[in-house]
């Protein structure tokens with residue numbers, strides 16, 4: 001896989017600064033603007049989905065903005081390894097080296113993927129020396145601090161430890177919601193802040209996972225996205241609260257909402273609350289059709305299924321029912 005030029009979607013202007021990432025962000029901007037010694041490599045490290053790739057690409061884009069003629073090379077550990085393997089097979093190692101050696105700035109992502117890859121590591125060491133000797137920059141990203149990288153040979157480790165090493169920490173809730181709202185704007189998705197916060201509460205670290213949840217929601221929910229649609233559409237993806245949702249809790253919440261005694265809920269006199277309670281049980285508890293029915297006055301699986309279908313239709317056609325459903329979902333699952 002040949003190296004690439006920076007992806008213009010990832011810039012400093014759309015990188016949201018927060019306490020968790022501002023050290024890395026500031027250091028990255030300095031490197032991008034050539035404000036530090038070029039011969040010092042920089043390593044950005046942190047867990048998956050925290051913005052390392054975004055920052056690497058932003059550095060490249062900022063350099064290009066300042067100097068459109070600069071040769072910026074972006075490559076990942078896997079890509080580097082694959083590029084090398086192909087070059088070795090074709091007897092074209094010189095060409096391989098020149099693709100990287102000619103860079104003014106090398107952005108090397110997921111360096112940990114070179115663990116145990118002896119030859120690729122040796123090539124990277126060679127490249128490190130070639131670039132730094134001629135005062136060109138190299139910025140790497142990895143999932144852990146260079147000190148903690150395993151399967152990396154001593155000479156590469158020494159070079160990784162040579163320069164500036166900055167970490168990105170998991171973002172707080174507000175940052176997670178802000179990143180999500182910004183992505184939503186970029187993608188033309190109408191995302192209310194309360195839904196961004198709801199998703200941010202459920203998916204706590206990996207921002208890429210949070211974005212996937214948003215895309216999934218946008219693909220299957222009708223616009224506008226609401227708390228109700230978010231909780232519903234993502235019910236199998238996102239973690240429900242630690243408090244277990246039991247059949248009894250659902251029944252109590254539904255009875256309370258409609259002002260009826262929990263015992264009365266099970267009678268046929270309250271058809272809508274009953275359907276709603278069964279539908280909520282099926283979705284929010286760990287029980288299947290066969291188990292929910294008996295807890296509702298000995299009903300069978302077919303009766304539960306029918307109730308759920310009716311509840312689904314009512315949600316689509318009856319605004320009042322939809323509000324009741326949304327309110328109860330809020331109490332139980334949000």
Ligand SMILES: Nc1ncnc2c1ncn2[C@@H]1O[C@H](COP(=O)(O)OP(=O)(O)OP(=O)(O)O)[C@@H](O)[C@H]1O
Nearest residue numbers: 014015016047048049050051052053054179207208
């Ligand atoms: N501070 C931020 N501001 C705006 N977007 C962000 C920020 N941090 C992360 N993102 C976005 O979150 C997503 C995941 O980030 P990124 O791919 O950079 O993570 P990563 O740390 O490189 O993960 P991995 O180790 O899995 O490659 C990207 O779409 C990125 O644009």
